[in-house]
Amino acid sequence: MVKLYTFLCLFFTSLLFNSTSFAQGAYSIEAEIDSSQNLNGKYVSISFVDYAGINNLKKDSVLIQNNRFVFKGNLVTPGVLTNLFINEKEFDGLFQFLLTPGTNKLYVHKPLYNQITGKLITGISNVEVMNSENAIIYNRYNSIFQVVFPELNWAMNRNQDPNEIFHKLNKETLPLRVELVKIYPNSYASLYFQRYFLFDALEDKPNICQELFDGLADSIKLLPEAKELELKIKSLFSIKKGEKVKDFVIKDENSQEVRLSDFMGKKVLLEFWASWCGPCIENLPNLKKFAEENPDIQILAISLDDNEENWKEAIKKHKFNYAKHVSELKGWKGEVSNTLFNVNAIPRAILIDEKGNFEDIDFKINSVD
Numbered sequence: 001m002v003k004l005y006t007f008l009c010l011f012f013t014s015l016l017f018n019s020t021s022f023a024q025g026a027y028s029i030e031a032e033i034d035s036s037q038n039l040n041g042k043y044v045s046i047s048f049v050d051y052a053g054i055n056n057l058k059k060d061s062v063l064i065q066n067n068r069f070v071f072k073g074n075l076v077t078p079g080v081l082t083n084l085f086i087n088e089k090e091f092d093g094l095f096q097f098l099l100t101p102g103t104n105k106l107y108v109h110k111p112l113y114n115q116i117t118g119k120l121i122t123g124i125s126n127v128e129v130m131n132s133e134n135a136i137i138y139n140r141y142n143s144i145f146q147v148v149f150p151e152l153n154w155a156m157n158r159n160q161d162p163n164e165i166f167h168k169l170n171k172e173t174l175p176l177r178v179e180l181v182k183i184y185p186n187s188y189a190s191l192y193f194q195r196y197f198l199f200d201a202l203e204d205k206p207n208i209c210q211e212l213f214d215g216l217a218d219s220i221k222l223l224p225e226a227k228e229l230e231l232k233i234k235s236l237f238s239i240k241k242g243e244k245v246k247d248f249v250i251k252d253e254n255s256q257e258v259r260l261s262d263f264m265g266k267k268v269l270l271e272f273w274a275s276w277c278g279p280c281i282e283n284l285p286n287l288k289k290f291a292e293e294n295p296d297i298q299i300l301a302i303s304l305d306d307n308e309e310n311w312k313e314a315i316k317k318h319k320f321n322y323a324k325h326v327s328e329l330k331g332w333k334g335e336v337s338n339t340l341f342n343v344n345a346i347p348r349a350i351l352i353d354e355k356g357n358f359e360d361i362d363f364k365i366n367s368v369d
Contacts, residue, residue, distance in 0.1 A: 005352070007314065011089070014055055018080075024081050025074060025075065025101050025245075025350070026037060026072070026073070026101065027072070027073055027074065027075055027099055027100065027103075027104060027137065027196075028071070028072045028073050028102075028103050028104065029046075029069075029070060029071040029099070029104045029106060030066050030068075030069075030070055030103060030104070030105050030106070031044075031068060031070070031084075031106040031107070031108055032067060033064060033067050033069070033105070033107075033108040034107075034108060034109055034110045035067045035298075036110065037063075037088070037110055038065055039064050039067070039086065039088065039151065039365060040065060040066065040067060041063070041064065041065075041170075042063075042064050042086065042088060042135070043061045043062065043063055043064070043086075043087065044062060044069050044084055044085065044086050044183050045060065045061040045084070045085040045087075046059065046061070046082060046083070046084055046087075047059045047080065047082075047083045047085070048073055048080050048082055048083070048087075048099075048251065049080070049081040049082075049083070050080050050081075051080075051081070051195075051196045052076070052077045052224075052225055053081070053331075053332075054076050054077065054078050054224075054332055055075055055076045055077060056076070057073065057075075057080065060073075065319075075099070075101050077102070077223075077224075077225065078100060078101065078223070079098045079099065079100045079188055079189075079192060080098070080099050081096065081097075081099075081265060082097055082098065082099040082344075083095060083096050083108040084096075084108065084127065085187060088287055090123050090284040093318060095108060095125065095126050096125045096127060097125060097127045097129055098177050098179075099360065103126050103131065104126065104129065104131075105129070105130040105131040106127055106129060106141055106339070107127075107128045107130055108126060108127055108128075108131060109126045109127075109128060110126070111126055112230070114124070130365050137180075137184060139299065140180060141177070141180055141193075141343060142171050144177060144362055145182070149363055151165055151169060159364070160211060161174055163269075165318050166347075169202060170199075173267065174201055174202075174352055177193070177198060177201075178202075178208065178212065180221060181193060181198065181212055182215060184216050184219065185215050185220075186217045186219075187220075188220060188223070189259055190212075190216060190220070191223065191225060191226055191229070192225075193219050193227045194209075194212055194213065194216075194229060195225050195226075195228070195252065198212070198303065199229065199232060199233075199344075200344045203342065205237065205346070206233065206236035206237050208234055209233045209236060213226075213230060213233055216271050226249050228339070231339050232338070232339060234342070235339060235340060235342055236342065238310060239341065239342060239357050240358060240361070241357075241360065242357055242358065243357060243358050244357055245260065245352050245356050245357065245358055246340060247259060247260050247261045247356075248260055248335075248340060249335050250302070250326040250327070250328060250336055251326060251327070252324065252325060252326050253312060253315070253326075254301075258324065258326050259298075260352075260356070261356070262355075263298045263300070264270045264355075264356055266297070266298055267296065267297045267298065267351065267352065267353055267354055267359070268298045268300055268314065268350075268351075268352040269290075269297050269298070269299045269300065269349055269351055269363065270296070270302055270341070270349065270350040270351075271287060271299055271300065271301045271302065271323065271347065271348075271349050272302050272304060272337055272346050272347060272348040272349070273302075273303060273304070273306075273340070273346055273347050274303055274304040274305050274311075274341045275303070275305050275310045275313070275314030275347060276305070276310070276313055277304075277347065279346070279347055280346055280347040281314075283347050283365075284318055284320060286365050287323075287365065288322055290365045291293065291322040291323070291363075292322070295314070297351075298324065299322065299323035299324065300323065300324050300326060301323040301324065301325050301326070302326055302327065302328035302330060302334075302336060302337060303325065303326070303329075304327075304330055304331055304337055304346060305327055305329060305331070306330055306331035306361075307328075307329070308329055311325075311327055311329070349362075349364070349365070350362075351361055
């Protein structure tokens with residue numbers, strides 16, 4: 001699944017913070033860098049992983065002078081995952097933290113290497129936030145995952161599937177992560193991890209999702225990200241086999257409205273995909289064969305593209321002419337895919353029966369005779 005790879009790269013290094021103040025606005029990064037690396041006169045770059053998609057942040061670079069550097073800007077949300085890059089071989093490590101409004105005082109350590117093998121030690125951020133209690137929460141959370149990286153490396157050395165090992169470890173560490181979130185109900189960090197990481201892991205446990213959300217402070221629940229999470233949790237209780245599927249309206253390639261109820265009386269396969277999704281494209285031959293063998297099932301291809309030209313070009317290029325095509329052109333933020341059906345990875349297929357009820361919420365093509 002496409003989103004899993006992004007998740008694997010970022011999941012272990014997201015920095016939590018604990019605060020009862022959530023004023024959005026200006027931020028500054030005042031950083032000191034390890035002087036032993038002699039990086040004065042070099043440039044450090046900054047980039048952002050904006051899961052909320054509303055901060056409008058751009059990459060930037062500044063010069064390192066006197067072993068220090070400064071960045072300034074503005075945030076809409078109470079925090080955003082931030083990466084620092086230094087274009088030197090000695091700094092191939094991970095430099096990642098959660099940027100928050102106000103002054104962020106950092107110390108950038110040199111990367112850690114195994115003294116025996118000489119290999120870079122991965123999974124540990126080399127950025128230390130100096131003026132925040134957030135580091136306490138981060139260290140506890142990060143320590144839960146230190147077992148993951150060596151086991152993933154061992155699995156690959158044995159030619160085992162690292163995804164299988166990851167899912168196993170992810171399941172085993174889940175109770176610890178849930179308990180950690182419960183400890184900090186007044187923290188935006190608890191909302192951050194519920195919304196962007198724990199929700200996916202708890203998708204089949206809606207009661208736990210609801211319990212964690214209910215435990216948040218009222219001030220946290222007022223945030224837009226909390227409102228979105230609340231809607232997604234509510235949808236978990238309705239996405240069950242035999243439950244009625246909520247009708248929706250979405251536009252097709254010609255900007256004409258299409259309703260799910262338009263297909264009442266026949267089975268409908270909702271196929272979530274995107275032009276940029278490699279696994280989705282690889283799956284198209286199987287989907288075409290399925291369509292040919294099951295002409296009585298209407299395929300409604302819901303694209304998670306946000307670029308109309310790319311969407312339409314992919315349909316034409318891959319001869320994807322055996323489905324009805326629709327899209328909100330909002331990427332992962334579409335109401336149908338994100339809120340109504342909780343699509344967190346693609347390709348994803350959901351089968352709806354003739355009466356408009358969920359028949360299979362994680363449909364596999366080979367599951368139909």
